[in-house]
Amino acid sequence: MQEVAYLDWNNSMEILNKAYETSLFVLIIGPKGTGKTSLVRDFAKNKNIDLESINFSLRTRESHLIGTKTLSNGTVSFDEGLLTKSMREGNILYLDEINSAEADVLLRLDEALDDRRQIALKESTGEVVRAKDNWFVVATINPLTHSGTKELPPQVLSRFPVRIRLEYPPENIELEIVKKHVSGHESEIMQAIKLANTLRQAAAVEELFYSPSLRETIAFGKLLDKGMSAKEAAVFVFGNVYTQWGNIEYQKVSDIITSMFGS
Ligand SMILES: Nc1ncnc2c1ncn2[C@@H]1O[C@H](COP(=O)(O)OP(=O)(O)OP(=O)(O)O)[C@@H](O)[C@H]1O
Ligand SMILES: [Mg+2]
Structure with a gap:
């Protein structure tokens, strides 16, 4: 790589x-x-x-x-x-x-x-x-x-x-970092970063069990580079992992994804 x-x-x-x-x-x-x-x-x-x-x-x-x-x-x-x-x-x-x-x-x-x-x-x-x-x-x-x-x-x-x-960077900086790894889709990536930060904040106050990192926001950008829709990439990268902690946990995140990326 x-x-x-x-x-x-x-x-x-x-x-x-x-x-x-x-x-x-x-x-x-x-x-x-x-x-x-x-x-x-x-x-x-x-x-x-x-x-x-x-x-x-x-x-x-x-x-x-x-x-x-x-x-x-x-x-x-x-x-x-x-x-x-x-x-x-x-x-x-x-x-x-x-x-x-x-x-x-x-x-x-x-x-x-x-x-x-x-x-x-x-x-x-x-x-x-x-x-x-x-x-x-x-x-x-x-x-x-x-x-x-x-x-x-x-x-x-x-x-x-x-x-x-080293903490998670401010939004605009995270966007610059993700852009170093992928080639386009700036506005969708910004959405994903906002989603990641929402999940990070929820995890910080123990409302969720998992906090996504820069690996996830980069992975999201890479899937978009390969032609996946933003909604789908958000589900695969950010949503599905919460199934590990049961359906209620998953549904919470799924609702956030739908509100940000449409259904
Ligand atoms: N400032 C940065 N510039 C470029 N890429 C970055 C930056 N910060 C993070 N990344 C990218 O984010 C991903 C995760 O980074 P890295 O593996 O260095 O994190 P880490 O803090 O060592 O994670 P862990 O605690 O899980 O070992 C990598 O793909 C890395 O290239
Ligand atoms: Mg490391």
């Missing part, structure tokens, strides 16, 4: 640059689909530095970060994990959804992130790996309302002293 350049609508790139130049690690906080991953990818691309990404979940183990011993033809070797590798190479480490990691994994990460910037490979030779000077770490967390997320322990939080907030 073609990479779309990040539209830097709230100066996040400049903050990332300043943090990079001062070796201050960055935490990006924001709900799903607000451009966190795209921002960091584009930052690494602009800087022409490799990006190592770890997507945390409850199943992420220390070995994913540090590495694992492997045995082949009677020889034991050590396959370095992404943390070890990025420290050695001095590139950018992207820790996605760091607040879904288990406590033991965070503890190990914390060892590397503190001011000594080093890690002892106790699972292999005991060698101490020191991070190169230009090693840089960016982590993301979803707000605590997001299911499956936990509070990040304060000591881990304090390793990321620069915090960027």
Whole structure:
């Protein structure tokens, strides 16, 4: 898929640059689909530095970060994990959804992130790996309302002293972003953005279970590019998902869609 350049609508790139130049690690906080991953990818691309990404979940183990011993033809070797590798190479480490990691994994990460910037490979030779000077770490967390997320322990939080907030953008900016991904249909896309914002606001006050992101408004535009009508695209992209929470939930959203896009 073609990479779309990040539209830097709230100066996040400049903050990332300043943090990079001062070796201050960055935490990006924001709900799903607000451009966190795209921002960091584009930052690494602009800087022409490799990006190592770890997507945390409850199943992420220390070995994913540090590495694992492997045995082949009677020889034991050590396959370095992404943390070890990025420290050695001095590139950018992207820790996605760091607040879904288990406590033991965070503890190990914390060892590397503190001011000594080093890690002892106790699972292999005991060698101490020191991070190169230009090693840089960016982590993301979803707000605590997001299911499956936990509070990040304060000591881990304090390793990321620069915090960027990414929220859903204002309407006109969201339109500019969607237009980067699709080719036309400006007025229908604006309608879809208004619909998305209505649903987001309802979800924020817990009147609905789901809040659509920029992924949905972009998907809507793409379906229109393929010749689908706005009403139909709204049903497929925004409406049908609410069936998961039952017919009443679905009907609420369906009525909003009909009022905005006709029946
Ligand atoms: N400022 C922007 N400029 C260009 N595209 C954007 C921007 N913000 C979001 N997008 C697009 O929106 C979609 C979602 O963005 P992305 O995956 O970066 O969000 P995220 O915050 O990392 O989401 P998640 O929390 O689910 O991982 C992508 O297709 C991305 O290209
Ligand atoms: Mg992401």
